[in-house]
Amino acid sequence: MTEITHRFVEANGLRMHIAEAGQGPLVVLLHGFPECWYSWRRQIVALAEAGYHVVAPDQRGYGQTDSAGEDAEKYTRLHLAGDIVGLIDTLGEQQMVVVGHDWGALVAWDLAMMRPDRVRGVVALNFPYWPRMEGDLFKVSPPDGTFYIEYFLQPGQAEAEMEQDVSLFLRKMYYTVSGEAPERVSAAFSVFPSGMRFVDALSNPDKLPDWLTERDLAYSAQQFERTGFRGGLNWYRAAPLNWELMGAWNNAPLLTPALYIMGERDVVTGFPGYQEVVANMVAAAPQLKEPLLFPGCGHWTQAERPEELKNALITFLKDLAYVPTAS
Incomplete structure (x- = not known):
């Protein structure tokens, strides 16, 4: 099997950890919350064996990549897109196909929108194209409940809960919003009862799903036990500043070849305004x-x-005529 190798590079002022494999045209894979490069381990190997140079970084504030500190102002969408432009500069590449999941999808869309000269194509998993998100859209808690993103916006609260038992939190988080969880369990994730801790609203499975092993869970837990969750949560907390900074891209078209992939049972499909955002993306x-x-x-x-x-x-990739290395 193709071997995944690891190294550190300088990117946009950060010491960035990357996992990579293969040779050929560049494909960059961007993870979401709460994950790291490891979430792409299967795709790194598969795409490398198909003839591509595949790079999956730990993004700002995650894994073995530098944290930008505890200030959310250092985690804006401009910083995050800049990190990946800095990465491909360091790799000596002019263009990439970028694939992102969750928050990584937002970074992928931003790269395609802001730097179409560097992005040959973009694939986004779970998060639709949304060039300028109002911070208030995260504050949609009903009178008797709390929307989880609004909970995440409070500095210190969410990370203190998550870090009490990192492995248990990740076990519950990965299961609760997976396709294996019952609908009622997944639905409870996004809005949970007032007065309840977020981690207590998640469900602890009797048994891990087939796609998540104890080894997988242990690796991810090890990463967050070292870094904590403040860096990842600061991506959410930069939302008000993002609204100010993204004014130049208000209602911007997305002219790069693109693909959007969604899980049928993803809780994101039930978020307020989701269908409208998808319709706007298509247009x-x-x-x-x-x-x-x-x-x-x-x-x-x-x-x-x-x-x-x-x-x-x-x-x-084939439809783009993004030609792989001949075997």
Whole structure:
């Protein structure tokens, strides 16, 4: 099997850890919350064996990459996109296909929107194209409950809960928003009762899903036991500043070839305004391919549907004439 190697590079003023494999045209894979490069382990190997140079970084504030400190102002969308432009500069590459999941999808969309000269194509998992998000859209808690993102916006609170038992939190988090969780369990994730801790609203499975092993869980827990969750949560907390900074891209079209993939049972589909955002994405992106819906899949697309995702990515790359290295 193809070996994944690791190294550190300088990117946008950060010491960035990357996992990589293969040779050929560059494909960059961007993780979301709460994950790291490891979420792409299956796709790194599959795409490398298909003839591509695949790079999956730990993004700012995650894994073995530098933290930018505890100030959320250092985690804006401009910083995050700049990190990846700095990465491909360091790699000596002019263009990439960028694939992102969750928050990584937002970074991928931003790269395609801001630097179409460097992005040959973009694939986004779970998060639709949304060029300028109002910070108030995160504050939609009903009178008797709390929307989880609004909870995350309070500095110190969420990370203190998560860090009490990192392994247990991740176990519950990965299960609760997966396709294996019952609908009522997944629904309780986004809005939980007032007065309850977020971690207590998550469900602890009797048994891990087949796609998540104890070894996988231990690796992820080790990363967050070292870094804590402040860096990842600061991506959420930069939302008000993002609204100010993204004014130049208000209602911006997305002109790069693009593909959007969604899990049928992903809780994101039930978020306020989701359907409107998807409709706006389709209207704003003339080179968007027909969106793909993976039946029965929850939020963790790379782990829950690795074979379907591999096939979709390779088809997209071939359609771009993004020519792989000859075997």
